[in-house]
Amino acid sequence: MLDAKKAPVKGAFLIFSSTTNLGPWTVALLLALLTLMPIAVVASAMLDPDQEIWAHLWQHVLPELLLNTLWLALGVGLGVTLLGTGLAWLTAACEFPGRKFFSWALLLPLALPAYVTAFVWIGLLDFTGSLPTWLRETWEIVWLPPIRSRGGVILVMVLALYPYVYLTARTAFQGQGRRLLEAAQSLGVSRRRAFFKIALPIARPGIIAGLSLALMETLADFGTVSVFNYNTFTTAIYKAWFSMFSLPAASQLATILVFFVLALVMLEQLSRNRRNYATSARGGGGAQRIQLTGSHALLATLAAGLIFLLAFVVPMLQLLVWTREIIATDLDLRYIDFAWHSLLLASIGAALVVSLALALGYTQRLNPTPAMQFTARLANIGYALPGAVLAVGFYIPVAGLDNLLIDTWRDYSGEEIGQVLGGTLAVMLLAYCARFLAVGFGPVETGLARITRSMDEAAQVLGKTGLNRLLRVHLPMLRAPLLAAAALAFVDIMKELPITLMTRPFGWDTLATRVFEMTSEGEWERAALPAVAICLVGLLPIYLLVKHSDART
Amino acid sequence: MKFLQSALLGVLLVVSAQAQTALADEVVVYSARNEQLIKPLFDAYSKETGVKVKFITDKEGPLMARLKAEGRNTPADLFMTVDAGNLWQAAQEDLLKPINSKVLMANIPAHLRDPGNEWFGLSVRARTVIYNSNKVKPSDLGTYEDLASSNWKGRLCLRTSKKVYNQSLVGMMMYEHGEDKAEQVVRGWVANLATTPFPDDTKAMEAVAAGLCDATIVNTYYYGRLMEKKPNLPLAIFWPNQNVKNKSAGVHVNISGAGVARHAKNEAGAIKLLEWLSSEKAQNLYADVNMEYPANPKVKPDAAVAAWGQFKPNLINVAQAGALQAKAVMLMDRAGFK
Numbered sequence: 001m002l003d004a005k006k007a008p009v010k011g012a013f014l015i016f017s018s019t020t021n022l023g024p025w026t027v028a029l030l031l032a033l034l035t036l037m038p039i040a041v042v043a044s045a046m047l048d049p050d051q052e053i054w055a056h057l058w059q060h061v062l063p064e065l066l067l068n069t070l071w072l073a074l075g076v077g078l079g080v081t082l083l084g085t086g087l088a089w090l091t092a093a094c095e096f097p098g099r100k101f102f103s104w105a106l107l108l109p110l111a112l113p114a115y116v117t118a119f120v121w122i123g124l125l126d127f128t129g130s131l132p133t134w135l136r137e138t139w140e141i142v143w144l145p146p147i148r149s150r151g152g153v154i155l156v157m158v159l160a161l162y163p164y165v166y167l168t169a170r171t172a173f174q175g176q177g178r179r180l181l182e183a184a185q186s187l188g189v190s191r192r193r194a195f196f197k198i199a200l201p202i203a204r205p206g207i208i209a210g211l212s213l214a215l216m217e218t219l220a221d222f223g224t225v226s227v228f229n230y231n232t233f234t235t236a237i238y239k240a241w242f243s244m245f246s247l248p249a250a251s252q253l254a255t256i257l258v259f260f261v262l263a264l265v266m267l268e269q270l271s272r273n274r275r276n277y278a279t280s281a282r283g284g285g286g287a288q289r290i291q292l293t294g295s296h297a298l299l300a301t302l303a304a305g306l307i308f309l310l311a312f313v314v315p316m317l318q319l320l321v322w323t324r325e326i327i328a329t330d331l332d333l334r335y336i337d338f339a340w341h342s343l344l345l346a347s348i349g350a351a352l353v354v355s356l357a358l359a360l361g362y363t364q365r366l367n368p369t370p371a372m373q374f375t376a377r378l379a380n381i382g383y384a385l386p387g388a389v390l391a392v393g394f395y396i397p398v399a400g401l402d403n404l405l406i407d408t409w410r411d412y413s414g415e416e417i418g419q420v421l422g423g424t425l426a427v428m429l430l431a432y433c434a435r436f437l438a439v440g441f442g443p444v445e446t447g448l449a450r451i452t453r454s455m456d457e458a459a460q461v462l463g464k465t466g467l468n469r470l471l472r473v474h475l476p477m478l479r480a481p482l483l484a485a486a487a488l489a490f491v492d493i494m495k496e497l498p499i500t501l502m503t504r505p506f507g508w509d510t511l512a513t514r515v516f517e518m519t520s521e522g523e524w525e526r527a528a529l530p531a532v533a534i535c536l537v538g539l540l541p542i543y544l545l546v547k548h549s550d551a552r553t
Numbered sequence: 554m555k556f557l558q559s560a561l562l563g564v565l566l567v568v569s570a571q572a573q574t575a576l577a578d579e580v581v582v583y584s585a586r587n588e589q590l591i592k593p594l595f596d597a598y599s600k601e602t603g604v605k606v607k608f609i610t611d612k613e614g615p616l617m618a619r620l621k622a623e624g625r626n627t628p629a630d631l632f633m634t635v636d637a638g639n640l641w642q643a644a645q646e647d648l649l650k651p652i653n654s655k656v657l658m659a660n661i662p663a664h665l666r667d668p669g670n671e672w673f674g675l676s677v678r679a680r681t682v683i684y685n686s687n688k689v690k691p692s693d694l695g696t697y698e699d700l701a702s703s704n705w706k707g708r709l710c711l712r713t714s715k716k717v718y719n720q721s722l723v724g725m726m727m728y729e730h731g732e733d734k735a736e737q738v739v740r741g742w743v744a745n746l747a748t749t750p751f752p753d754d755t756k757a758m759e760a761v762a763a764g765l766c767d768a769t770i771v772n773t774y775y776y777g778r779l780m781e782k783k784p785n786l787p788l789a790i791f792w793p794n795q796n797v798k799n800k801s802a803g804v805h806v807n808i809s810g811a812g813v814a815r816h817a818k819n820e821a822g823a824i825k826l827l828e829w830l831s832s833e834k835a836q837n838l839y840a841d842v843n844m845e846y847p848a849n850p851k852v853k854p855d856a857a858v859a860a861w862g863q864f865k866p867n868l869i870n871v872a873q874a875g876a877l878q879a880k881a882v883m884l885m886d887r888a889g890f891k
Binding site: 053056060061122126127128133146148226227228229231235238239241242243244245246388391392395396398399400402403406407416418419422423498501502504506507509513516517518520521522523 | 581587588589590607608609610611612613614615618619622623624625626628642645713715717720748749750751752753754755756759760762763765775778818843878879882883886887891
């Protein structure tokens with residue numbers, strides 16, 4: 001966490017010293033290029049279309065895909081918004097027994113790879129699972145709603161992804177302070193009305209930022225839907241590419257997916273532009289949380305406890321049981337390396353992601369035109385692309401450049417050298433940035449939006465401009481969003497698979513690649529050990545994040 | 554331009570000091586067969602020969618994309634994967650080169666290697682029928698095709714058609730019976746399903762054991778693994794298509810195997826490693842870690858595996874599964890096999 005906390009400042013310094021010369025557009029375009037390049041590489045395969053396969057997909061596959069993907073996005077979107085916002089309000093603005101614990105514990109599901117959680121739930125609730133078997137054998141209850149269904153996949157994904165909304169909404173609720181609410185109450189507005197009319201609208205950008213992340217992750221997800229055998233765009237892309245060996249067909253599907261995402265992005269931007277959310281009513285210092293008492297307090301504790309139980313405790317317990325069975329044979333000294341690699345990659349990666357996100361957010365602030373906003377959105381859509389598509393799309397140009405370098409050197413000296421770029425950490429980290437920029441950008445953008453123009457002007461009057469203003473005025477106010485961005489990027493990189501697999505140097509196995517090695521041949525129980533290890537390493541940043549962001553309110 | 558070139562060279566001068574050139578006694582492997590299955594072998598090979606084996610694992614699709622993107626400058630010498638379809642595709646994309654080796658020709662039967670010698674099978678994975686021994690008599694069973702008959706209505710469990718194992722199985726049926734007949738069979742299977750297809754073989758077998766359905770089609774090593782853990786499950790193995798008139802008919806087999814990368818830097822080293830992997834001393838280590846069958850017919854399978862009995866494998870060249878894979882996927886989509 002030390003790196004992640006310090007580096008944004010350092011990284012930002014480097015970037016901003018160059019932006020003053022090159023202009024915000026350069027920063028935005030370069031960052032957009034980072035994600036657009038892989039998309040362009042993949043999309044270019046369409047130039048050589050595969051008529052037969054496309055006709056087949058159109059007739060037999062697309063209708064189901066569209067319906068399935070829409071339902072999934074709708075269900076997960078609704079679920080994570082309700083759950084994330086509700087829990088965020090509870091832990092940020094109310095006081096109830098266990099609140100302190102739940103504030104950070106409710107983020108823990110982030111540290112579990114969603115497809116592992118999915119596998120655990122299917123193992124428990126499917127026909128052969130422990131619960132239905134017990135019900136059948138003891139009580140002769142045979143009918144249970146099937147877990148391997150649309151409802152099941154939505155439920156499991158909501159439990160895995162609500163923390164995105166929870167985190168961003170919580171940051172938003174904390175930032176707004178309670179003076180507005182207190183003022184409203186002193187004017188006789190009921191508490192409930194104040195929540196819906198004041199707190200919620202002000203937190204809206206934060207909620208939307210988290211919702212966008214959850215939706216993008218839903219669209220890009222392959223692992224979880226595969227465990228449910230639920231066909232979506234992503235599974236179809238993989239099938240076309242890796243089973244039918246048709247890159248053109250995969251590329252056509254991926255391009256439709258990208259347009260789908262772009263449409264969402266524009267919708268969000270349109271809805272956002274109608275309002276201006278900057279609020280100066282920050283003064284939260286010393287404000288009281290709403291004290292819940294009696295049955296209300298009990299309900300709050302129960303609700304938070306239930307979600308924590310379902311989203312984290314149950315899957316974790318199952319993983320621990322499995323771990324106990326295999327730890328004696330599977331745990332060896334190499335795990336120190338795996339954990340170290342994961343930690344290192346996630347820390348540096350998170351620091352980079354946050355720096356770039358801050359650079360992008362800041363350029364957008366300096367130049368808030370619709371064109372710039374759109375470019376910034378473009379830079380973020382890498383998160384909605386299926387991981388393997390992004391990994392391959394990213395690696396193709398890297399390998400091309402590598403070939404150019406190697407061939408040039410051979411022509412010049414007659415000597416053979418190995419790969420220069422391929423298999424280096426630099427490429428790996430850059431690819432992480434292409435994929436996870438959105439994760440950093442969401443919190444940073446909402447954080448920046450809450451700093452009013454009048455504060456900028458005040459700083460200017462005091463002689464603080466440009467970089468100085470960013471460092472002295474903005475950064476301290478961005479502390480919570482930056483921490484949130486870093487923690488999200490950290491755990492996401494810890495869990496990331498396709499890019500890690502494709503770009504890691506020889507011998508650079510991580511905890512996530514261990515999970516892959518085990519699950520790829522169906523040995524899910526043995527995947528429990530690395531999954532638990534991921535969780536343990538991910539615990540630290542999550543705990544620190546909440547501790548530090550709480551300290552400020 | 555001149556400036557750009559010299560700048561590029563400058564960068565290279567710095568980098569090349571560290572850049573690794575391939576060592577003569579080192580073989581680089583790209584593998585879609587997972588680490589715990591190949592590492593023991595490579596360790597043994599290094600110990601025996603002093604040759605270092607460097608490897609990286611990934612899914613087969615991305616690995617092939619990577620080999621292709623790296624072109625003539627790839628560090629890979631050997632490409633190793635599961636499923637003949639993937640090896641067929643690698644040869645199709647010109648990622649492999651023909652191997653001229655008497656040892657491999659002698660060790661690996663003709664139906665388990667590429668007709669053009671670009672890849673060789675190293676272990677055999679049989680996909681067979683597993684049934685609930687409390688509910689089904691072996692005499693009720695016969696062929697894969699029989700499972701499509703209406704006797705099996707509501708009694709069949711299957712894994713998803715997205716898994717390559719089922720794609721090869723259906724591809725082979727298309728080769729044997731033609732597309733129309735194969736589609737009829739698949740439609741019959743779908744009509745007989747007791748529940749939606751499972752994400753993996755183990756879950757399908759557990760459903761059979763729990764009585765949700767009576768039979769399923771799985772790779773034998775999943776059966777081996779499951780029975781090792783829960784020996785009391787009422788499951789038994791059946792070898793289908795044994796008494797079919799067609800001489801080449803038999804249990805559907807697939808392979809894990811390998812080929813030499815088209816632009817291998819250490820071609821000789823890669824072939825030596827491949828020959829060693831096909832040899833009698835390595836084949837047991839290769840197959841037994843995952844309860845698969847050795848590809849080399851001179852080598853006996855692991856005792857636990859041998860206990861499942863002998864069977865006649867389908868003798869059609871496994872490359873056919875690759876050639877028909879895309880068509881098989883489309884067929885299963887049409888038939889509603891999810």
